[in-house]
Amino acid sequence: APVIGVLALQGDVREHLTALAAADAVARPVRRPEELAEIDGLVIPGGESTTISKLAVLFGVLEPLRERVRAGLPVYGTCAGLILLADKILDPRSGQETIGGIDMIVRRNAFGRQNESFEAAVDIKGVDGDPVEGVFIRAPWVESVGARTEVLAEHEGHIVAVRQGNALATSFHPELTGDHRVHSLFVDMVRANRAPESL
Numbered sequence: 001a002p003v004i005g006v007l008a009l010q011g012d013v014r015e016h017l018t019a020l021a022a023a024d025a026v027a028r029p030v031r032r033p034e035e036l037a038e039i040d041g042l043v044i045p046g047g048e049s050t051t052i053s054k055l056a057v058l059f060g061v062l063e064p065l066r067e068r069v070r071a072g073l074p075v076y077g078t079c080a081g082l083i084l085l086a087d088k089i090l091d092p093r094s095g096q097e098t099i100g101g102i103d104m105i106v107r108r109n110a111f112g113r114q115n116e117s118f119e120a121a122v123d124i125k126g127v128d129g130d131p132v133e134g135v136f137i138r139a140p141w142v143e144s145v146g147a148r149t150e151v152l153a154e155h156e157g158h159i160v161a162v163r164q165g166n167a168l169a170t171s172f173h174p175e176l177t178g179d180h181r182v183h184s185l186f187v188d189m190v191r192a193n194r195a196p197e198s199l
């Protein structure tokens, strides 16, 4: 089974570890540069994107992460993780950096503060069956994407799921629902990326 790390600096790490295990991956928390060498894919959890970026700098893992993502490591970011995978943030807080990897511009807290949390059915390209239950918690949306970025889902006209090559991102949190189809999609991406070497 593929080994998939969850960036364990802040956020809902445990929920992703559980969801990945349910999707037949070997899941482990990762926070140090040397741990990055041992994984076939990486999840960047939801939480607070500025905090995660500052801790990534402190742990010396931001630059190694950028390098591995640039080199094609499969990555999946949810909510704050989506923000971290954006090449550009519309309204960054001071000191906020991203890993990048997806040619898109994101707007943080886009769905508003008043209704900080809501759920909505989301139809995702590549996920068969019923729509997934999208849990949005002070969620970002994707303001615009570049030519290489594929839009996988929208909610009320706003982009909430994207893929560019080996990088996948959602504004919402499938790890909180018990429905592992999005994690399975990511595990399949990781398996496909690994396949040539194991032939």
Ligand code: GLN
Binding pocket: 045, 046, 047, 048, 049, 050, 078, 079, 080, 081, 083, 108, 109, 137, 138, 139, 140
């Ligand atoms: N609003 C948060 C941020 O800017 C993301 C919230 C979340 O991950 N649920 O990082």
